[in-house]
Amino acid sequence: MAAADTTEAGAPVAPAATSRWRETLGIVAGNRLALFGMFVLGLLIVAALLGPRLAPYGYNEINITDRLQGPSATHVFGTDDLGRDVFSRVLLGARVSLLVGFVAVGISLTAGTLLGLIAGFYGGRLDDLIMRLMDVLFAFPAMLMAIAVLAILGPGTVNAMVAIGIVYTPIFARVTRASVLSVREEVHVRAARSIGAGDVRLLGLHILPNVLAPIIVQTSVSLAFAILSEAALSFLGLGTQPPNPSWGRMLSEGRGFIQQAWWIAVFPGLAIFLVVLSFNVLGDALRDALDPRQKSVIESRGMKA
């Protein structure tokens, strides 16, 4: 957006100050796929918050007489082998998935960004130490490491959050550090130092806000992976424990009934698919909006004045 500029001597035309965030959101909203992603995400959040009230049945309402019934008016997604309503379980499973996803990514984000900032800003041996540690974590395949952590901590939802959080910390550290390495050389950082800013202020006010873009994109992508990981861990029996609903677990339990009652596995699977797709699509849109070059391409397409 070209600012209506003031001439050096003429009357000013001060434009409304739009922060970059508002600009970015505007671009993302213009992308239809991203809107779909946001819509699904919105549904997910609603499901998570209002689940217990919206669910027609409890997540553990066993009703053996109604078992293995296909989708119908009374049971929109059918029932499972214990007569539990699949729709209610999918709805309530949303809560767990989102919770684990956000908390786990919250852990990775905080720890990873902090480590990346320190490593990138100070450099030298501190940088080496931190990044070699991250490399060690990176060397392990994500799932195996999560399983290893859970083997030590024991299964459960909270432990799954910690495990997934640890697994995704290195990528945040790397992404942050890469951006910090280039931002710390920018003139405005030196300018801020020249007026007396100390390290903490430089990191918090001058460097961090300028490296946020790739971190945000990474957050979105990692959320998708985290939810997928939680589903996988629950599928293996290591994450959320029964009778708490979890999409992964439902997949695992529904596997045996694929032939006779496909709805038990398919609906949770669809839910996982939709959520992961949405986060990925959102991440793509955000990345396009936040990348200055892509941004100009998009803006010219929208033909903004």
Place this chain on the structure above:
Amino acid sequence: MSETTTASPGKADYGADPVLRVNDLRVRFGTKRGRAEVVNGLSYDLYPGETLALVGESGSGKSVSTLALLGLIPQPPGRVTGEVLYDGRNLVEAGDADLRKVRGNDIAMIFQDPMTSLNPVLTIGRQVTEGMQLHLGLSDGEARERAIELLTQVGIPSAESRLDSYPHQFSGGMRQRVMIAIGLACRPKVLIADEPTTALDVTIQAQIVELIRELQIEFGTAVIWITHDLGVVAGIADRVMVMYGGRVVEQAGVEELYGTPLHPYTDGLLGSLPVLGAGGGKRLAAIPGLPPDPTAMPEGCAFWPRCPHRLDDRCRTEQPPLHQVRPGHWSRCFYEVPDDEAAAR
């Protein structure tokens, strides 16, 4: 040090004590190719209210020397020795906490490229008030008031509404004005202007030069103006220091320097200025060769390889000292540029 007439009489106070004294400042960097000696024994005094121009090619060490004043040279791989005396303290040996109190508050710096010197994600208001809040302990309201005053003084119309704008909403000239406002926010005694007009159009350049001059007179700030534009120097400087190979090779009042350049390098610089109408079609005079490699500084005169005179072998083997040739006029050369060559200018 008695002085020749200044551009604006009454601005520089040569009778008072110098506000900044630099003694034998040396800055070296460890590089893969060896030790780079970027600043090699710089010494000067800065008086209150004066404008000292630091002139030289890229690589002459002028910017690095001023960064060293504020302790902004990262000390590995750099190494700064010497004395920078401000307010009774040697800033070279000061700790980080002390330096931070001086930066922005007593000695401030403005940078060359207005496009990158401002933080793109913070509002102008935030950036102008940052220094004030660090050093002056003003409340938010007071800082805002003062910011509006400052922005108006530097020529930004409707300052109050622009406080919440972002840098990308300003033109280059406007951003440089904001930079100046940030630099002068705490009324520092010394302002280091590192090529503030190089990245601007000529018409805007003139405005910025004029702006700094006005503010300098009003606030009584001493300005170290780094530039390689001799035109700008002629317009604003009281005294000029010409740097080459990390050393001062000539130092004089501005009229004295332009009128009677003593060092062959200065002579070459002034001679390379194109003059309208003179000898149409003639090639532009240039100084052949390149500046010395800081990792391989010669033992003798650093300018010797490019000197058109090269009067004797002593120049190659011995480092000429900076000595006072005429009152208030120092030159680092064993000889004076032959008078007839200077007269032809």
